[in-house]
Amino acid sequence: LSGCGSSSGEDETIRPIAVADLSSERLSPADTLTLSSVASTTENEAIQSWLWDLSVAPESNAVTIANADAAQASFTPTEPGDYQVCLTVTDNKAQSVPDCADFIVINPNPTAVINPISSTVGQRVQLDGSDSLPPTDGDSDFLTYQWSIDSMPEGSAVALDDAAIAKPRITTDLEGNYELSLTVGYLDKISETTHYTVSASYVNTAPVPVIDIQGGDINAWVLGETATFDGSGSTDADDDDLQY
Numbered sequence: 001l002s003g004c005g006s007s008s009g010e011d012e013t014i015r016p017i018a019v020a021d022l023s024s025e026r027l028s029p030a031d032t033l034t035l036s037s038v039a040s041t042t043e044n045e046a047i048q049s050w051l052w053d054l055s056v057a058p059e060s061n062a063v064t065i066a067n068a069d070a071a072q073a074s075f076t077p078t079e080p081g082d083y084q085v086c087l088t089v090t091d092n093k094a095q096s097v098p099d100c101a102d103f104i105v106i107n108p109n110p111t112a113v114i115n116p117i118s119s120t121v122g123q124r125v126q127l128d129g130s131d132s133l134p135p136t137d138g139d140s141d142f143l144t145y146q147w148s149i150d151s152m153p154e155g156s157a158v159a160l161d162d163a164a165i166a167k168p169r170i171t172t173d174l175e176g177n178y179e180l181s182l183t184v185g186y187l188d189k190i191s192e193t194t195h196y197t198v199s200a201s202y203v204n205t206a207p208v209p210v211i212d213i214q215g216g217d218i219n220a221w222v223l224g225e226t227a228t229f230d231g232s233g234s235t236d237a238d239d240d241d242l243q244y
Contacts, residue, residue, distance in 0.1 A: 016042035018096040020052075020087035025103045029080060033071040033103065035065070037087055040099075045092040047071075055100060056084035080107035080136065106136035106194045110143060110186040111196040119200040127198075130166045132184045132191070144185040150195070151179040172200035207236040 019039035027033055037050050052068040054061075059089035065085070067073040075085070086100040115128040127147065134140050147163040153176030160168045172178060178198040185189045210233035216225050231244050 010029050012095045014043045015094045016044065016047055016089050016091045016096045018087045018089045018099040020085060020099045020101045020105055022085070022101050025101075026106060026208070027077070028055065028106055028108050029078050030076065031105075033075045033077070035075065035085060035087070035183050037071045037089060040087070040089045041087070042091040044094070047089045047091050048059045049090045051090075053086045053088070054083065054099070055086045056082060056102075058082075062184045077105045077178045079110075080105045089207075095186065104136070107133060108135055110134050110138070110184045110191040112184045113189045113192055114180070114182050114196040116196075117198060119178075119198055120203050121172055121175050121200050123200070124169055124171045125198060126169050127180065128167050129182045129184065132166070132182070134186050135189060139184055142186055146183045147186070148181050149178060151177075151190070152178070170198075172198070175201055202238065205237040205239070207234060207242055210234045 017040060019037065021036040021039055022035075023034035032094055032114070035052055050069060050071050052065045052073045054065055054075070056077045061077065061079045061081070063076060063078055065073050065075050077083070082101050082102070084102050086098040088098045089096045111133040113129060113131040113133065115131055117125060117127065119125045120158060125134055129145055129147070132140070132143055132145070134143055145164055145166050147168055149158060149160060149170070152158050153174040156174045158170050158173055158178060160170055162168045170178070178200065179195065180198060181193050181195045183193045209231060212230040212233055213227060214230065215227040216222065219226060234242055236242055
């Protein structure tokens with residue numbers, strides 16, 4: 001027994017260490033970000049595989065990392081916002097813990113945003129562009145607004161009460177679609193135009209049921225006699241066809 005020793009320490013696997021290096025921590029849309037794993041290390045044999053993962057990105061982002069399984073990868077964003085990329089490396093014995101790095105894609109121009117809304121005919125509708133965004137690090141108080149009505153139902157006379165504010169109003173006058181657009185400005189920069197459709201429909205008034213019972217005394221029917229139930233007196237304010 002005295003000759004038996006422990007070798008637990010000798011057989012312990014040492015993980016490689018991943019180091020994710022970014023060519024920039026701040027870039028504009030359409031700029032290409034270079035991702036490098038050159039600083040990653042291992043005490044075993046050489047690193048054999050790499051995995052780059054975009055772990056944080058705006059919901060609207062649809063771009064993936066190019067060469068995500070290579071020692072050097074790249075990413076060309078199209079959407080502004082906060083991002084995080086993580087690198088995992090693997091050698092002949094083990095896989096590293098992911099190393100993550102944050103970067104931001106700035107918004108060099110303002111962004112026009114129209115909040116959803118619907119309408120019934122004759123309703124006064126308040127449009128809302130107050131969630132529009134200034135350029136990154138900008139102040140939304142300096143945003144300017146320009147609304148327009150691009151199309152409306154034939155015969156409509158709808159007009160904006162003030163096309164140059166964040167929340168103008170219209171009053172729909174006919175059933176159908178009203179195509180609106182919004183452009184916002186920030187100092188010398190102009191956003192792309194955002195479009196939105198307000199659909200106006202008539203309110204469907206609930207029908208009024210009327211029951212007429214014939215064929216006997218409703219408080220003293222006689223077994224075997226026929227009673228007739230008549231709902232033809234029911235009405236609908238919209239003159240829609242009724243089902244019974």
